[in-house]
Amino acid sequence: MHKPIMFNRKPMSIMKAIVKPNFDNKTILTDSCWQYVEMWLKRKHEKDALFYWQQSQHFYNASLTLPLISSPLTSYYCFLNAAKALLIVKKALIADHHGVSGRQNKETKVSLNNEIVSFKGAGLLHSLSRHFDEPLSLEEYSLKNILYNLPFIHRAYNLTYTSEPELFIPIINPVFVKKEKSKEAWFEAELEQQHSSKHTLNKLPEKYERDESYKEKCIIRRTDRFYWTSGRDSGSIKNLTSYHKKIRKQLLYIYSPNRLWYIKRNASISIINRGTITLTFAAMHKLSELARYTPQVLEAHLESQHSWLLSEFIKKSLLQFIDEISSEITGDDFRVTGFRN
Known part of the structure; x- marks a missing residue:
C-alpha cells in the first residue's frame, strides 16, 4: 500500500518550475x-x-x-x-x-x-x-x-x-506517493477514461507503467524511485527536487485557470x-x-x-x-x- 506525501497539510504535486521549485510556498494567486x-x-x-x-x-x-x-x-x-x-x-x-x-x-x-x-x-x-x-x-x-x-x-x-x-496525454491528480512503512516514493497520476486504452498506455514514455493495484481507475506511475522521510528533512527535499527535475521534462502544462497537466508520449x-x-x-x-x-x-x-x-x-x-x-x-x-x- 502507498499514500500521497503530505507537505504543509496538502498532497505534494508537481510544480511549474523545473529547476529549484519552491515546495514550501503556497500557490501565488494573482x-x-x-x-x-x-x-x-x-x-x-x-x-x-x-x-x-x-x-x-x-x-x-x-x-x-x-x-x-x-x-x-x-x-x-x-x-x-x-x-x-x-x-x-x-x-x-x-x-x-x-x-x-x-x-x-x-x-x-x-x-x-x-x-x-x-x-x-x-x-x-x-x-x-x-x-x-x-x-x-x-x-x-x-x-x-x-x-x-x-x-x-x-x-x-x-x-x-x-x-x-496527438502528442500530449492529459493527466489528472498528479501526486508524489510513498510506500507505507518505507522510504520508497514515486510519482503517479490518473488518466481519464477516454485516454486509458491499451494503445495510449503503450505510448507512455520510458519508465512509466500502469499501476495494476487500482481496479476502478487508470493510474500510471513512474518506475524509478526516490527516498523520502519527511518535509523537515533537507535530504528528502533534495531527493524530491532532483527527481522532480528529471520527470518534469516529460510533464508539461498549459497556462489556464485550471491545473492542466500533460505527459508527452513516446515513439x-x-x-x-x-x-x-x-x-x-x-x-x-x-x-x-x-x-x-x-x-x-x-x-x-x-x-x-x-x-x-x-x-x-x-x-x-x-x-x-x-x-x-x-x-x-x-x-x-x-x-x-x-x-x-
Missing part, C-alpha cells in the same frame, strides 16, 4: 505575475535582473497593441529580456548574441516545413538550454516541428494537420527533447525575423491554411512563456484569482 516577480527581484536585490524584467513587460504591453504581422518582433524581445532576467538570477552566463537563427528552404511554397530554426552552440538560447539540462549540440528543426511539440497550441495544431497523432520521430520555454523562444525568434526582414512572407503564412495555428501561437505564447519564466525565477506556482477547484 491575475498578473509581473508585479509579484518585480517585488521578488527587489527583495532579492537583483537590480540587473529587475531592469530586464521591466523591459520585458514594456515589450509585452507593446505586443498586445500590435497586429499579428508585427507583434512577433516585440514578443521576441519580451522573451529575450525575461530570459536574461532568469539567467542573471541563476548566475548563468549571458552572451551578447541570441544563440538561434533562421533560414528558409529554397522551395517557393509557403510552408511551416520550409521555415528552419537553428540552435547554435553558444548564445543566450544555448545558456537557457544549459540551465534546463537540454541538448547543447547544434541542431535544426522546422518551425512546424517545433509547434507540434508545444502543448498550449496542440489542439490548433491537430486541427490544422489532421493526419498527425514519434517528430518529438523534440526540449522544453516549452526554449522551443517557444526559438519559434518566436524565427517569426520575429520574418516580421523584420520579410513581412510579406509572414503575411502569406497568416493567410495560408495554417494561419489559425500561427495566430494561436503568437497570441497564447505571451502568457505561457511569462508564466513559465516567472515560476523559474521565483520557484513559485502562479494561478489566477477568483477560482476554486
Whole structure:
C-alpha cells in the first residue's frame, strides 16, 4: 500500500518550475505575475535582473497593441529580456548574441516545413538550454516541428494537420506517493477514461507503467524511485527536487485557470527533447525575423491554411512563456484569482 506525501497539510504535486521549485510556498494567486516577480527581484536585490524584467513587460504591453504581422518582433524581445532576467538570477552566463537563427528552404511554397530554426552552440538560447539540462549540440528543426511539440497550441495544431497523432496525454491528480512503512516514493497520476486504452498506455514514455493495484481507475506511475522521510528533512527535499527535475521534462502544462497537466508520449520521430520555454523562444525568434526582414512572407503564412495555428501561437505564447519564466525565477506556482477547484 502507498499514500500521497503530505507537505504543509496538502498532497505534494508537481510544480511549474523545473529547476529549484519552491515546495514550501503556497500557490501565488494573482491575475498578473509581473508585479509579484518585480517585488521578488527587489527583495532579492537583483537590480540587473529587475531592469530586464521591466523591459520585458514594456515589450509585452507593446505586443498586445500590435497586429499579428508585427507583434512577433516585440514578443521576441519580451522573451529575450525575461530570459536574461532568469539567467542573471541563476548566475548563468549571458552572451551578447541570441544563440538561434533562421533560414528558409529554397522551395517557393509557403510552408511551416520550409521555415528552419537553428540552435547554435553558444548564445543566450544555448545558456537557457544549459540551465534546463537540454541538448547543447547544434541542431535544426522546422518551425512546424517545433509547434507540434508545444502543448498550449496542440489542439490548433491537430486541427490544422489532421493526419498527425496527438502528442500530449492529459493527466489528472498528479501526486508524489510513498510506500507505507518505507522510504520508497514515486510519482503517479490518473488518466481519464477516454485516454486509458491499451494503445495510449503503450505510448507512455520510458519508465512509466500502469499501476495494476487500482481496479476502478487508470493510474500510471513512474518506475524509478526516490527516498523520502519527511518535509523537515533537507535530504528528502533534495531527493524530491532532483527527481522532480528529471520527470518534469516529460510533464508539461498549459497556462489556464485550471491545473492542466500533460505527459508527452513516446515513439514519434517528430518529438523534440526540449522544453516549452526554449522551443517557444526559438519559434518566436524565427517569426520575429520574418516580421523584420520579410513581412510579406509572414503575411502569406497568416493567410495560408495554417494561419489559425500561427495566430494561436503568437497570441497564447505571451502568457505561457511569462508564466513559465516567472515560476523559474521565483520557484513559485502562479494561478489566477477568483477560482476554486
